[in-house]
Amino acid sequence: MALFKTLSSVGFVHCQHLYVLFVWVLCCVLSSSMRGLGSRRFGGVSHADLQEEEPSQSSSTSESTHDQDAEEENRCFGTFQGTIVGLRYYTGTVNRGEMVALVRQPQNPYDRNAVMVANVYGSQVGHIKKELAAALAFIMDRNLARVEGVVPYGKTNSFTMTVTLTFWGREENQEAVHSQMKNHGYKLNALKNAFDKLFDDLLEDRTREMEAAEAVRTPLLLHQKQALYWMTSRENSSDLPPFWEQRSGLYFNVLTNFGARESPESVLGGILADDMGLVSLYTALHQLPHPPLNLNPIMVVILSLSGIEESYFYIYWSNASNIFTLLWFYMCVFVCVCVFITGTSKKSPRPTLIICPLSVLTNWMDQFEQHLREDVQLNLYLFYGPDRCRQASFLSEQDVVLTTYNVLTSEYGKNSVLQKVLWLRVVLDEGHIIRNPDALQSKAVLSLNAERRWILSGTPIQNSVKDVWMLMCFLRLKPFAVREWWMRVIQRPVMMGNKEGLKNLQALLKVLTMRRTKLSKANGRPILQLPEKKVFLQKVVLSKEERERYELEKAEGRRIISRYMADGTVLRNYADVLAILVRLRLLCCHCDLVGKLTETAGTADSSSPAELRERLISKIRLVLSSGVDEECAVCLDSLRQPVITHCAHVFCKPCICEVIQSKQLAAKCPLCRANIKSTELLEYPGDEEDSRPTDRKDQWRSSSKVEALMTVLLKLRSEDPTIKSLVVSQFTKFLNILEVPLRESKFSFTRLDGTMNQKARARAVSELQDPSPGSPTVMLLSLKAGGVGLNLTYGAGAWNPAVEEQCIDRCHRLGQTRDVVVTKFVVKDSVEESMLKIQKRKQELVQKLLGAKSTEDRKQERIQEIRTLMDI
DNA sequence: ACCGCCGGGTGCC
DNA sequence: ACCGCCGGGTGCC
Known part of the structure; x- marks a missing residue:
């Protein structure tokens, strides 16, 4: 099998039998299928290349076909x-x-x-x-x-x-096309999104190195020394900030033509941006055993897209645990170097304040411990917990004070000691956390007194240029701390697609940012090797009964949605629409996943308030449990007391209530601007008790997708009994169903889902990683609402292909040591497949990324998507 | 097109 | 005056 060849060529020594096979059960139609396309296109794997390797499917109830449309010119x-x-x-x-x-x-x-x-x-x-x-x-x-x-x-x-x-x-023509263009003096750009292009310029040659202090015991790699040098020079920078020039004794801002007598303050510090993937990686740690550094880590990337949310798990094994800690590493070593070598002048304040999310607090401490020689003494104080010392004089004597955004925020306004201390340096870990200027934590961060400021962030630009503004505020970059200048000079031009604006943004970031990616090179050699990822699409054909049921539900759904369409209230009732789509997606997986049709049938107008509520709650449950999983767009924190609006956006209850209260009757959904009322908010009642009654063999029945999956798994096992597979689905109930045939076929498997605590997860992971014979070969993976992920500022209902693109990219770059084979099971002639087609039409990624589409455009798009999905 | 390019008028500064 | 430079006319393929 070709897979083996590739894998062994990777040269993995100690665990030959740990081949990872990634089987993907696609129950999560929309975005999976979208991604499917994306992965093939952007993951650099030509579909045509893979034909031979594609697992074939010969079950009587399902069959596999190639994705014909994309086969030729993909x-x-x-x-x-x-x-x-x-x-x-x-x-x-x-x-x-x-x-x-x-x-x-x-x-x-x-x-x-x-x-x-x-x-x-x-x-x-x-x-x-x-x-x-x-x-x-x-x-x-x-x-x-x-x-x-x-x-x-x-x-x-x-x-x-x-x-x-x-x-x-076709791949074989690529060379000819490139050379033809070249002959005419044109060079094709690799397909990248605009911000990647932007960041490419940040990857300029920053090759000067700096040795670490003797106090640092970890030997530094070349690129780490370079980072160190760069950071030092940024802190001691006497350069004028970007866009300032000195002319005849005066200082001019070349963008605003503002002139000043005194030199504008230099920005001491900057942004350390790492490969976006590292953030996902870190994010994954939320869900994974703690501390993760010494296990072979599993990486999880979850994407939520399109309202019909989907989760993406990318899992890989790595033997290079330190890639987890690139940014922490840089900063930690840097701080140590400053403390022990550079020292600080008498006048300068002493302490560095590091603010991070709670989840990585221990990682920071580990970092300092790990990289410092045992005999040196670094005063590190953890400003956390009820007994924390609030004396300014004490904190001022520390070398490093470590705290969390939550602690900082809770002290804010209460005469906080953190506000009183003059810090030598403030470091924001996951700096994009402060991207919402209205959030209390952002205000708290901005109010800190510091000489030097650093932002660590894998994704300084998460979704749009807007996110950068707060970073500039934090860095005190004049004149952009004043919003109007930022808007006029950078944001609006960039949003309008103005090249000059983009160039300026580029210039800005270039000076302030150091970005490292897996693709970065040091001395001409990549820092990390890329993995190979192969993506297959397998089309599943429904049985006659399944098809009938599906068509019945679809007709019903179409009836309801058509009425919304006619009334022009589709997006107002997006929660309903989502629920319908989720039902269809469930049906694609297994008929038993959805209740009787009668529950939702046409009672919308006549039901009593109690019934209506019941109906809506069941829908919300359906929607939320299927992985509509967002941070609250108001506080940008993870959801507490989630409520859902009729337009299907999820917020913390207190957050959205505050919004409604302040706007009274004119309250609009912060994400889609639909009218919202506090009476229409629905609380998420929590998960239904996770019953697994389907274990009873007499009641269990199969489905086409189950058969398709089992055929593949059995085939793989017969080819190599040591292959490890991950079966990913968004629907935990589907995983329950899958347990039955797995047991029946004597598969040893583990399971990882949102209900499990850290310990149980750790066990599941290590069991799967166990190379010995008889160890589990399959892991059932699920995602539950409230997990992690990239949050999309466009909101739950919106679909941001740019983020998708980033994720593909990031997954691709991160699966660093091992090939991954992904098989996606898509039901033919279903909403799943429709989404594939929708995605095909959306190729203009850059445009979306720049946020150039108006809200109205996006609404129209979404309505059109729904039409396509439901054949309306 | 607030460009590039062409071609005619012009010719120290 | 076989150039440079200026400024008006002009404009897809």
């Missing part, structure tokens, strides 16, 4: 920014972000290479500029690539327009 060769000319001669219009068609015009009397550009209605918009057309004509005429265009900025003048071209094709 590889992205890259993108290119070109120009459309001659707009004034044609009437076709296009809006910002819209797709355009490229049509060859070999008969054009002026140029036989002509490439015409048309909008979606087919009206001509213009032509591709002739030089570029000459390059494209060759490619298009020979079918070397399919060229797709999007106009990212729309029409900005009456003559020409920028167009982003994306080239798709």
Whole structure:
């Protein structure tokens, strides 16, 4: 089996039998299937490449087919920014972000290479500029690539327009396409999102090194020494802040033309940004055994998307535990170096305050312990717990004070001692936590007195430019601490797609940020090796009975949603819509996962308030338990007392009540601006008691997806009984169902779900990792609401492909030592598959990432998505 | 198009 | 005056 070849070529020594196979049960239609596509495209695995390896499926109730549509031209060769000319001669219009068609015009009397550009209605918009057309004509005429265009900025003048071209094709043609473009003097960009591009510039050559203090016992790697040097120079920077220049004795801000007599204060400090994946990694630790550093860690990445939420588990084994702690490591060593070598001048304050989420407090302490020589004394004080010492004089004498955002916040306003101490340095771990300027914790952080400031964050830009503002505030970067300047000079231009704005943002971050990724190189060698990830899509065909049931439910759902459509209240009732979609997704997995149809059937208008409430609560439960899992968008913290609105957004009850109270009748959902009332908020009643009655063999029945999965698992076992598989589903109940056939086929398996405590999880993980014969080979993995994840500022209902893209990327980069095979089971002709198709149409990732779409656009998009899903 | 490019007018500063 | 420079005319393929 080719898989083995690849795996052994990785050269893993000590655990040959720990091959990881990642079998994915896709019950979580929407985004899984979306991701499926994304993974193939962006994970760099061509579907065509994998045909031979794809597990085949020969069960009588299900069959596997290839994803025919994507088979041929699924590889992205890259993108290119070109120009459309001659707009004034044609009437076709296009809006910002819209797709355009490229049509060859070999008969054009002026140029036989002509490439015409048309909008979606087919009206001509213009032509591709002739030089570029000459390059494209060759490619298009020979079918070397399919060229797709999007106009990212729309029409900005009456003559020409920028167009982003994306080239798709078969792998064997990639070289030809690249060289053809190159011959005409064009270079394709690798497909990346805009912020990755932005950050690429941050990866400039920062190659100067610095030795650590003798007090640090851990030998430093090259890139760590470089980081150290950079950090030191940032702290001792006397450079003017970005965009300031000195002219004839005065200081000018080149963006605002503000002039000042005194030099603006330098920003002492900056942002340490690591590969985004590391944050996921850290995030994963919330859910995983603590401390995780000395086990072979499992990594979990969870994505929530599209309202029809989905969770992504990526799991891998790593033998390089220190990658967990890259940022902590840098900072920790840096602080030690400053304390023991550089020392601090007499006038300077002494202590460094480190603020971190509670969950990593111990990791910080471990770090200091781990990297310091035993015989040196670092005064580290943990400012936490009821007995913490609140004396300013005491804290001022420490070298390092460690506390959490919660502690800081709770002291804030109460004459906090943390506010009184003058800190040498304040370090924000997971600095993006303060991205909400209204949150108390942000205010508390900003009010700290410090000479130098650092932000550690894997994702300084999490979803949009907006997130950066608070970081700039914290760093006291003039003039951007004043919101208006930030808006005028950076945020608005960038949101509008203005290149200058992006360039400025870029310049800003370039100076202030050091970013390390797994792809970064030190001395020409990557810091870490990339893993190989293979993604397969397996289409499952429903049995006759299943299909009938599915169609019945779908018709019913369509009836309800059509009515909302007609009334224009789809998004107001998004919770209902979600519930319907979740039911369909459950049906794709197993019929027994959903109750009788009659429960929801058409009683919406006539039921009593109590019944209505009951009905809604059951829906909420359905929605929440399926993994709609967000932080509260008001406090940006994890949900406490979750309530759900009719528009299906979830908040902490106190948070949203406060919002409603302050706005009274005009209260709108912070995420989608739908009207909300406090009477319409529904509390999440908690999980139903996790019954596993399906264990009874007499009652149990199979389903097509179960059969498909079991066939694959059995086949794998027959090929190599030591292969380890992870079976991932969003629905714990489905995992319950899966336990039955697993037992029946004598699989030894473990299970990890949200109900288990840390200890139980640790046991489940280590059992699976046990290489000895007879150890479990399958792990059932689930995600429960309230877990971790990347939160999407667009809200539960929105779908942010940019984040998806980041995640794919991050997963790909992180699975560092071992190949991973993902198989996704998608039911043919179902909402699952529909989502695949929706995703295919959404290729313009950059646009979304920049947040250029208006709320209204996104609403329309979502309505359209629902239509597609329900065939309305 | 607040560009680039072309070609005619022009010619120390 | 076989150049440079200026400024007006001009503009998809």
